[in-house]
Amino acid sequence: QVELVESGGGSVQPGGSLRLSCAAYGNNFAHIVMGWYRQTPGNEREAVARATSGGSTSYADSVKGRFTISRDNAKSTVSLQMNSLKPEDTGVYYCNAHDFTTGNDFWGQGTQVTVPS
DSSP: OOEEEEEEEEEOTTTTEEEEEEEEEEEEEGGEEEEEEOOOOOOOHHHEEOOOTTTTTTOOOOTTTTEEEEEEETEEEEEEEOSSSOOGGGGEEEEEEEETTTEEEEEOOHHHHHHHO
């Protein structure tokens, strides 16, 4: 079982920056892939960025070069630095922990990011 507590988010003008943070409590962090997903209006939840305990990262094409995921295994935290934000980045962002030994997924409560057009 993993509990995820998110912080950050808010509203920012286009071109601005925001940082999201997520703290994980519970399981052994080593076999968990941490990531950020978002749900934008009218769309399904999509993966934005993911990071393994070994340091591998992956990004959605739409955020490459603008977003950076970072993970601190010692502190069991993961952050998402979002730069050059666009109105289409508006949505609810969720921290995710995927335990690849069990296949279980755990979710944070979600945090709103708004970039007005």
